[in-house]
Amino acid sequence: MALVAGVDSSTQSTKVVVCDAETGQVVRQGRAAHPDGTEIHPDEWWRAFQEATSDGLLDGVASLGIGGQQHGMVTLDEHGEVVRPALLWNDTRSAKAAEDLIRELGGPAEWANAVGLVPVASFTVTKLRWMAEHEPELAARVATVMLPHDWLTWKLTGEMVTDRGDASGTAYYSATDGVYRVDLLEKAFGKVPHLPRVLGPDEAAGRTSTGMLVSAGTGDNMAAALGLGLEVGDVVVSIGTSGTVFGVTDKLTPDVSGAVAGFADATGKFLPLVATLNAARVLSATAQMLGIELSELDELALSVKDAGGLEFVPYLDGERTPNLPDATGSLLNMRRHNMTPQNVARAAVEGMLGGLGAGLDAVRAVGLEAQRILLIGGGARSAAVQGIAPEIFGVPVEVPAAAEYVALGAARQAAWALTGQYPAW
Ligand SMILES: Nc1ncnc2c1ncn2[C@@H]1O[C@H](COP(=O)(O)OP(=O)(O)O)[C@@H](O)[C@H]1O
Numbered sequence: 001m002a003l004v005a006g007v008d009s010s011t012q013s014t015k016v017v018v019c020d021a022e023t024g025q026v027v028r029q030g031r032a033a034h035p036d037g038t039e040i041h042p043d044e045w046w047r048a049f050q051e052a053t054s055d056g057l058l059d060g061v062a063s064l065g066i067g068g069q070q071h072g073m074v075t076l077d078e079h080g081e082v083v084r085p086a087l088l089w090n091d092t093r094s095a096k097a098a099e100d101l102i103r104e105l106g107g108p109a110e111w112a113n114a115v116g117l118v119p120v121a122s123f124t125v126t127k128l129r130w131m132a133e134h135e136p137e138l139a140a141r142v143a144t145v146m147l148p149h150d151w152l153t154w155k156l157t158g159e160m161v162t163d164r165g166d167a168s169g170t171a172y173y174s175a176t177d178g179v180y181r182v183d184l185l186e187k188a189f190g191k192v193p194h195l196p197r198v199l200g201p202d203e204a205a206g207r208t209s210t211g212m213l214v215s216a217g218t219g220d221n222m223a224a225a226l227g228l229g230l231e232v233g234d235v236v237v238s239i240g241t242s243g244t245v246f247g248v249t250d251k252l253t254p255d256v257s258g259a260v261a262g263f264a265d266a267t268g269k270f271l272p273l274v275a276t277l278n279a280a281r282v283l284s285a286t287a288q289m290l291g292i293e294l295s296e297l298d299e300l301a302l303s304v305k306d307a308g309g310l311e312f313v314p315y316l317d318g319e320r321t322p323n324l325p326d327a328t329g330s331l332l333n334m335r336r337h338n339m340t341p342q343n344v345a346r347a348a349v350e351g352m353l354g355g356l357g358a359g360l361d362a363v364r365a366v367g368l369e370a371q372r373i374l375l376i377g378g379g380a381r382s383a384a385v386q387g388i389a390p391e392i393f394g395v396p397v398e399v400p401a402a403a404e405y406v407a408l409g410a411a412r413q414a415a416w417a418l419t420g421q422y423p424a425w
């Protein structure tokens, strides 16, 4: 039996699945945590990858693919050394840089038409502008810019490559034209560092020192779409560190409002996506505040039929959609009679899902059909989320069997690169 492996190097952890290349059945799994924070040295991802794959997890694996958190700015000097810790997708320090870049190009529509999205602090191009302005000595040393999954692929193979899915989250790659917009990168950063070569969906990046094939890899949301085998009419809501709402389309409608990012997917199509900064951790922060476990939060939230008038504005980490990087969370409409743990728990779940409900409206506005929602990510394991989501979204919600869909998608890509056939798992 040929084995393939998929890696999900996401915000909070690295997860690895080893699958039968023919059926996709998972035969082994590993995981390791990442440190908290919105900037992180890439060595931490390498350490987590090694920890997650220790004890021979990859023994006998013929091909491996990496799915990684999107947008993180990894900068290398001319010797391949990391110049500064990577600024992650949820780091909001480049919010002003985003505003400046929009103004300099002539407005949001110019960006939406050029690269399918309007800059916000999450996108790599704004982080590069921030670095050029605030850390000019470090910026001067930057010879190469890449994304988290690219860096891991490079560590494994020595090849500086990426795929169009992850490249489309930089804001200096046009998903529709399939080219880097080095002119935009130069305007933002003042120079054009070396960029990873963009591979096709089934192309291999190279081989590890032990001979294992490594596929192109992709961003974690693109990998999740691959893992689910998404079809037109399906919309995914993923509740991880980020909340994301996305679907696969044949063509892209740029969203000038900036709510929907026009990403590429990992198969040659597109992946319009809305992302929020506040998802599963709204639930864990609320449980922590109440001094209870997540399972108890579920019980409390489901023990009442509404939040008794409480409204939880969930912007605990600022927010990206809507673009309010400095926003804070609030608990509104408190009265003596409604300040119960049950109501607070319910309001937290409703508030977090409400942000994703607005995301659903936004992807519909650019033409995504939503006949059903597929709910995935760590937060989808919550009974309260599963119970309350249909009310908030107003369409049937299905919860696929709990699985690591990002890692599974990366494994599917690894099998595709190995055999040359899209695996019909
Ligand atoms: N049963 C649960 N109820 C609520 N949240 C959960 C549950 N299980 C896991 N989570 C949350 O899911 C998050 C991790 O989800 P995951 O999709 O792996 O995130 P990421 O890919 O961003 O690292 C954590 O914040 C964790 O607290």
Ligand SMILES: O=C(CO)[C@@H](O)[C@H](O)COP(=O)(O)O
Binding pocket: 010, 011, 012, 068, 069, 070, 071, 089, 122, 169, 219, 220, 221, 240, 241, 242, 243, 244, 273, 275
């Ligand atoms: O910024 C985005 C999507 O645009 C995030 O979805 C990141 O890709 C991180 O994902 P998770 O770690 O939350 O899965």
